[in-house]
Amino acid sequence: MSSDVGRVIEAVLEEMGVNDDRVMELINELIGIRLPSGCCVEDAFLLILVKLKVILCLLKNEEFGLEEIKREIQDIEDKLDSGQTPRAGAITTGPFFVRTGSNNAIAVRVQNTGADPIDVDVRLFNIGACPPALQDSASLTDIGGGCCAKSAVLQAPAGSFEAVFCPDPATASIRAFVSLHNGAAANAQFEYVIKAGEMLPSACSLCEPPVVNGQ
Secondary structure: OOOHHHHHHHHHHHHHOOOHHHHHHHHHHHHOOOOOOOOOHHHHHHHHHHHHHHHHHHHHOOOOOHHHHHHHHHHHHHHHHHOOOOEEOOEEOOOEEEOOOOOEEEEEEEEEOOOOOEEEEEEEEEOOOOOOEEEEEEEEEEEOOOOOEEEEEEEEOOEEEEEEEEEEOOOOEEEEEEEEEOOOOOOOOEEEEEOHHHOEEOOOOOOOOOOEOOO
């Protein structure tokens, strides 16, 4: 290598005990281009710089660069937060806590995002028991396609619970949200809401025949 850059590279490589052949192999792997035999290491580094420059230019491109990638990621996050992405099959709130009272309203609303009518079995489990025990349930039948929805109100005392939504057919796409109220009616003061975008795929077999009162 004749340039100052080349001499620095040679000195570093010599200090590392790496020969030119091995360096060329590593460079070929790095840049994804098979360099012709006899190509010097300095030329290879120049190719790397060119490739990095192209990558940077692509990232800066207003149409499909880094900013567009960020916008697409934000759109995906917004859809997930707003529940715009329905899930196929059973979904669950995951564990949640009812902090006080003996007869609190757990209001649920289920939306059918498919085209055909479906049924959805809503089950509220006391997960303080082992295995989880069915606390309350509701059957929402003949929910029309095209994003029609039906609702129900379940009841629960203070404790740890999980609401599971079991569609029929089992692969139907649904959305749901749950509101917890400090009182027996759905219009009582609410504690908090579990949004549609916060629902999870059901990790446990809670859509199987339920356990009632630990039996």
